[in-house]
Amino acid sequence: xxxxxxxxVLLLSMxxxxxxxxxxxxxxxxxxxxxxSYAMVEKxxxxxxxxxxxxxxxxxxxxxxADAYKSRNLIADNPALYRSFIESAHEKGMHVYALLGxxxxxxxxxxxxxxxxxxxxxxxRVLTYNQAxxxxxxxxxxxxxxxxxLLNAWNDDTRVELMRQFLEMSAALMRxxxxxxxDLSVGPAIPFWLDGMQLxxxxxxxxxxxxxxxxxxxxxxxxxxxxxxGRDGILSHAASEIAYANKVGKRVVIGLETTxxxxxxxxxxxxxxxxxxxEISKVSxxxxxxxxxxxxxxxxxxxxxxxxxxxxx
Numbered sequence: 323x324x325x326x327x328x329x330x331v332l333l334l335s336m337x338x339x340x341x342x343x344x345x346x347x348x349x350x351x352x353x354x355x356x357x358x359s360y361a362m363v364e365k366x367x368x369x370x371x372x373x374x375x376x377x378x379x380x381x382x383x384x385x386x387x388a389d390a391y392k393s394r395n396l397i398a399d400n401p402a403l404y405r406s407f408i409e410s411a412h413e414k415g416m417h418v419y420a421l422l423g424x425x426x427x428x429x430x431x432x433x434x435x436x437x438x439x440x441x442x443x444x445x446x447r448v449l450t451y452n453q454a455x456x457x458x459x460x461x462x463x464x465x466x467x468x469x470x471x472l473l474n475a476w477n478d479d480t481r482v483e484l485m486r487q488f489l490e491m492s493a494a495l496m497r498x499x500x501x502x503x504x505d506l507s508v509g510p511a512i513p514f515w516l517d518g519m520q521l522x523x524x525x526x527x528x529x530x531x532x533x534x535x536x537x538x539x540x541x542x543x544x545x546x547x548x549x550x551x552g553r554d555g556i557l558s559h560a561a562s563e564i565a566y567a568n569k570v571g572k573r574v575v576i577g578l579e580t581t582x583x584x585x586x587x588x589x590x591x592x593x594x595x596x597x598x599x600x601e602i603s604k605v606s607x608x609x610x611x612x613x614x615x616x617x618x619x620x621x622x623x624x625x626x627x628x629x630x631x632x633x634x635x
Contacts, residue, residue, distance in 0.1 A: 349616060351618065353620070356392075356424060382416055389427065397448065409459045412459075420448045420451075420463070423467030430469055463506045517532075540574065541572070543563055549601055563614075578590065578619070595630055
């Protein structure tokens with residue numbers, strides 16, 4: 323009886339977006355980058371239009387950019403704007419994660435020891451914001467988009483050491499979360515091929531993906547393929563991460579791409595929404611009984627919205 327009650331308490335304490343997959347249709351998140359996030363936060367009419375469009379098209383979790391952009395840092399200098407936006411989004415049944423990581427800021431360099439303080443300051447600003455905000459205005463989680471493979475230094479000789487530095491940065495950030503007593507869910511966007519890299523870290527040689535899953539609360543797996551099945555499909559590329567996350571009690575969000583790319587198989591840009599929904603249905607059916615499956619994340623708001631609004635046959 324005690325074990326049953328404990329299980330119920332643990333389930334109820336999980337972030338909504340993590341338990342959603344077990345309760346009904348899989349959670350669907352959307353990455354929203356710098357310019358669009360700032361426009362939503364600063365302009366209520368833009369926010370209202372965006373949220374209505376997202377809700378209409380099945381999105382219920384926002385990965386909202388929450389760091390510096392063009393010499394401004396709204397979360398630090400004008401947190402009231404974020405409070406107002408998040409309260410409004412919550413009222414409309416949406417969940418809001420702080421998106422940290424930026425091509426504009428070249429945050430891939432944050433894994434380097436000389437930039438570690440910048441990564442921690444970025445992360446701490448969100449923790450500080452949540453501590454000061456009323457419950458209805460707090461972020462529900464954090465999504466980290468810091469990708470070491472974007473570094474100019476990334477190659478076959480350096481990639482293992484760069485991923486080691488990514489793990490060290492990640493451990494430092496999660497220590498900040500623990501010290502703050504924060505209950506928000508934190509996870510990074512990671513490429514699906516990390517399960518093919520072995521790394522000896524803290525005395526254990528294992529796939530990099532396993533080290534990352536151990537550190538964070540969830541991962542958003544950039545599983546960028548335009549078909550569910552087959553050796554080069556979404557399900558195949560997610561299999562090891564789903565299996566390991568099942569084992570250790572973590573969660574995996576499947577990331578999908580809708581933007582244009584020279585490599586057709588990484589995106590649904592050419593195939594369109596109907597094909598994407600067909601493939602998503604296959605993935606959802608295959609993973610429905612996997613405890614770690616936590617839905618989808620789509621990349622990214624501006625391109626996704628334009629893509630949906632194209633005239634499709």
